Amino acid sequence: MLHVNENYARIKPxxxxxxxxxxxxxxxxxxxxxRIIRLGIGDVTEPLAPAVVEAMHxxxxxxxxxxxxxxxxxxxxxxxxxxxxxxxxxxxxGIDIKPDEILVSxxxxxxxxxxxxxxxxxxxxxxxxxxxxxxVDTNVMAGRHNIELLKCGKENGFVPSPAGCDADIVYxxxxxxxxxxxxxxxxxxxxxxxxxxxxxxxxxxxxxxAFIRTEGIPHSIYECEGARTCAIExxxxxxxxxxxxxxxxxxxxxxxxxxxxxxxxxxxxxAMWTRRQTTKFNGASYIxxxxxxxxxxxxxxxxxxDIIDFYLENARLVREALTSxxxxxxxxxxxxxxxxxxxxxxWDFFDKLLKEANVVTTPGAGFGEAGxxxxxxxxxxxxxxxxxxxxxxxxxx
Amino acid sequence: MLHVNENYARIKPxxxxxxxxxxxxxxxxxxxxxRIIRLGIGDVTEPLAPAVVEAMHxxxxxxxxxxxxxxxxxxxxxxxxxxxxxxxxxxxxGIDIKPDEILVSxxxxxxxxxxxxxxxxxxxxxxxxxxxxxxVDTNVMAGRHNIELLKCGKENGFVPSPAGCDADIVYxxxxxxxxxxxxxxxxxxxxxxxxxxxxxxxxxxxxxxAFIRTEGIPHSIYECEGARTCAIExxxxxxxxxxxxxxxxxxxxxxxxxxxxxxxxxxxxxAMWTRRQTTKFNGASYIxxxxxxxxxxxxxxxxxxDIIDFYLENARLVREALTSxxxxxxxxxxxxxxxxxxxxxxWDFFDKLLKEANVVTTPGAGFGEAGxxxxxxxxxxxxxxxxxxxxxxxxxx
Numbered sequence: 096m097l098h099v100n101e102n103y104a105r106i107k108p109x110x111x112x113x114x115x116x117x118x119x120x121x122x123x124x125x126x127x128x129x130r131i132i133r134l135g136i137g138d139v140t141e142p143l144a145p146a147v148v149e150a151m152h153x154x155x156x157x158x159x160x161x162x163x164x165x166x167x168x169x170x171x172x173x174x175x176x177x178x179x180x181x182x183x184x185x186x187x188x189g190i191d192i193k194p195d196e197i198l199v200s201x202x203x204x205x206x207x208x209x210x211x212x213x214x215x216x217x218x219x220x221x222x223x224x225x226x227x228x229x230x231v232d233t234n235v236m237a238g239r240h241n242i243e244l245l246k247c248g249k250e251n252g253f254v255p256s257p258a259g260c261d262a263d264i265v266y267x268x269x270x271x272x273x274x275x276x277x278x279x280x281x282x283x284x285x286x287x288x289x290x291x292x293x294x295x296x297x298x299x300x301x302x303x304x305a306f307i308r309t310e311g312i313p314h315s316i317y318e319c320e321g322a323r324t325c326a327i328e329x330x331x332x333x334x335x336x337x338x339x340x341x342x343x344x345x346x347x348x349x350x351x352x353x354x355x356x357x358x359x360x361x362x363x364x365x366a367m368w369t370r371r372q373t374t375k376f377n378g379a380s381y382i383x384x385x386x387x388x389x390x391x392x393x394x395x396x397x398x399x400x401d402i403i404d405f406y407l408e409n410a411r412l413v414r415e416a417l418t419s420x421x422x423x424x425x426x427x428x429x430x431x432x433x434x435x436x437x438x439x440x441x442w443d444f445f446d447k448l449l450k451e452a453n454v455v456t457t458p459g460a461g462f463g464e465a466g467x468x469x470x471x472x473x474x475x476x477x478x479x480x481x482x483x484x485x486x487x488x489x490x491x492x
Numbered sequence: 493m494l495h496v497n498e499n500y501a502r503i504k505p506x507x508x509x510x511x512x513x514x515x516x517x518x519x520x521x522x523x524x525x526x527r528i529i530r531l532g533i534g535d536v537t538e539p540l541a542p543a544v545v546e547a548m549h550x551x552x553x554x555x556x557x558x559x560x561x562x563x564x565x566x567x568x569x570x571x572x573x574x575x576x577x578x579x580x581x582x583x584x585x586g587i588d589i590k591p592d593e594i595l596v597s598x599x600x601x602x603x604x605x606x607x608x609x610x611x612x613x614x615x616x617x618x619x620x621x622x623x624x625x626x627x628v629d630t631n632v633m634a635g636r637h638n639i640e641l642l643k644c645g646k647e648n649g650f651v652p653s654p655a656g657c658d659a660d661i662v663y664x665x666x667x668x669x670x671x672x673x674x675x676x677x678x679x680x681x682x683x684x685x686x687x688x689x690x691x692x693x694x695x696x697x698x699x700x701x702a703f704i705r706t707e708g709i710p711h712s713i714y715e716c717e718g719a720r721t722c723a724i725e726x727x728x729x730x731x732x733x734x735x736x737x738x739x740x741x742x743x744x745x746x747x748x749x750x751x752x753x754x755x756x757x758x759x760x761x762x763a764m765w766t767r768r769q770t771t772k773f774n775g776a777s778y779i780x781x782x783x784x785x786x787x788x789x790x791x792x793x794x795x796x797x798d799i800i801d802f803y804l805e806n807a808r809l810v811r812e813a814l815t816s817x818x819x820x821x822x823x824x825x826x827x828x829x830x831x832x833x834x835x836x837x838x839w840d841f842f843d844k845l846l847k848e849a850n851v852v853t854t855p856g857a858g859f860g861e862a863g864x865x866x867x868x869x870x871x872x873x874x875x876x877x878x879x880x881x882x883x884x885x886x887x888x889x
Binding site for chain 1: 493495497500501503513533536537540542548549552553555556557561562563564565591601605609610611612613614615626633660661690691692693731734736737738739750751752753754757759767768772773774775776777778779780784874878
């Protein structure tokens with residue numbers, strides 16, 4: 096008889112976005128709804144940068160002829176892209192990451208979800224609360240049910256400290272989803288020191304790195320001394336370059352990074368992740384990788400920065416509006432997310448904005464217990480819609 | 493301390509394609525090499541169909557404007573593609589598969605590798621020998637070390653029978669990689685009956701389905717009665733439409749398919765696979781899915797069929813040439829692979845063709861013990877190269 100992986104039954108059903116969709120639908124059916132403006136889900140709205148579009152057209156044409164046709168590519172990603180990443184995302188910031196430590200994938204969500212396969216089922220995992228649910232769910236699906244929650248609230252500026260954390264692996268995401276908080280170099284250095292001291296691992300999700308504008312805020316965990324021996328970093332082009340529908344990201348696994356067999360033998364995580372990817376993945380689309388390469392061209396860099404600036408201005412407008420309405424607002428400076436203390440139930444506040452202002456947000460309770468009392472407003476929309484949403488919200492609050 | 497998943501240490505290093513690359517390199521360094529013709533790895537060489545190219549250009553343009561911009565799509569795939577698959581790959585052949593039973597992905601290799609996550613570590617797995625290594629390696633990585641090998645040789649026409657197989661899950665691939673063998677409906681029905689009788693599962697890899705030309709050979713496991721309660725099927729556009737570099741495939745999980753909790757409770761595999769994909773995957777690229785949709789347009793179907801016919805003619809030429817040279821050749825009729833009994837060591841034969849004819853093939857030993865004594869010749873190349881390779885091979889054998 097075919098036995099199921101019973102760990103799946105222990106994942107909490109993530110009703111969050113389904114529940115939001117349901118409430119929006121009910122509201123629309125009520126007959127009282129006007130035009131809905133969505134500032135809920137973190138999906139981009141602006142078109143791809145022209146340099147990226149041009150590169151992808153060219154890549155489609157490559158696939159249309161025998162001469163430049165590309166079939167199976169290296170599962171680790173094309174060298175042309177890995178070289179650009181190493182040069183521009185790391186070397187240009189004085190960070191020592193080599194192209195062969197970078198593995199290109201079809202998105203950070205996949206990598207975040209799959210990375211836990213490299214570790215024993217008995218390792219202990221810690222995540223922040225509130226949290227991006229993928230870190231938790233993928234560990235539960237693998238049989239790791241006892242997950243440590245690092246509470247993030249106003250008292251710690253939404254950045255946890257390693258003091259007292261006895262996990263083997265910690266997932267950190269800065270700029271943070273959902274709170275929009277960033278970590279200082281000193282705060283990240285504490286985690287790096289903690290990890291190195293205990294032969295532990297940091298899985299650093301830097302999906303929102305491109306939104307950092309404040310001087311001195313680290314763009315990469317590898318800006319911290321010693322991170323090469325204790326951290327994996329994930330990056331995504333989803334928010335950086337509007338690739339949510341195009342699908343590309345990458346994971347950095349330094350050569351000096353090890354996990355340990357039960358007899359203490361060190362095992363290279365770069366070798367294991369490479370083996371994982373070459374066995375269960377077949378590389379990101381050639382067309383996509385050519386598009387990603389174009390992000391690093393001078394025009395591509397300028398154009399994608401302009402789009403991020405546009406979203407950051409949206410975030411600033413939202414943050415200022417809510418502040419002037421008397422709400423404490425966090426994030427929204429080096430992040431597309433504004434995290435608002437709603438002084439009450441997050442679902443009630445969500446319902447009020449939906450029913451009275453026809454604006455969709457995300458209730459913080461959906462990201463964990465410590466998210467209760469907050470809502471997340473996303474800056475991903477047109478300027479017109481953001482201004483209209485602010486206007487409507489101002490009238491009902 | 494960070495404990496590693498020690499199962500990874502038990503995967504056999506797959507030296508096959510690395511070893512081939514190494515031998516080719518050494519040969520080239522020797523100074524005696526002429527122009528190398530590669531009939532080894534199963535990668536396509538012909539350009540994408542014009543209908544697909546046109547659809548992908550249009551999709552890139554969609555991403556270039558605000559109006560038709562597509563961000564995150566459904567992880568299960570866009571409805572426009574799932575509807576076409578259900579209609580053309582299944583309904584048009586009288587097979588009852590609904591769009592919501594089809595989950596689109598970035599390729600069959602990923603799905604083949606990931607599907608085992610749904611099952612308990614203690615389930616017993618059977619594979620054919622010779623075999624596509626992904627089925628084995630992904631199970632070993634998950635802790636299933638005791639894998640049953642179903643020997644496939646001339647005596648059973650390279651199609652195993654379920655008699656005596658006591659596994660819970662069997663991986664079957666027809667048309668087969670590497671042998672090029674196809675299974676008759678009666679042979680597949682035996683497996684379906686075996687699976688239903690014992691509450692077992694067939695994972696049916698139909699990546700080479702588009703090469704079937706012989707009347708009566710099933711294109712899908714679901715042509716067998718009862719398969720909806722015991723089989724998952726995987727399809728790929730890699731060989732069908734030259735998508736090895738574009739990345740798209742799909743997996744069918746019928747609604748009636750269950751695995752069982754330890755107390756015997758049935759658990760829907762469609763729900764589990766959907767949960768797996770929504771948690772660890774973020775959908776195939778929008779541009780890719782628009783390209784895949786175009787395969788099903790009247791022009792797309794004609795154009796892709798012409799490309800397959802072209803490869804099949806290559807396969808026929810190879811098969812006939814080797815037969816006329818006195819070798820027993822299998823496959824190559826409903827398959828791009830010709831499987832040749834070399835009457836001796838497969839690596840020796842590989843070396844002979846490499847060094848004397850500058851032709852790269854794949855030694856059967858690389859696919860398992862039962863592959864020893866055979867080589868695989870792939871039909872994926874230009875006609876000119878295939879004819880030249882045949883000519884050179886004929887001179888040295």
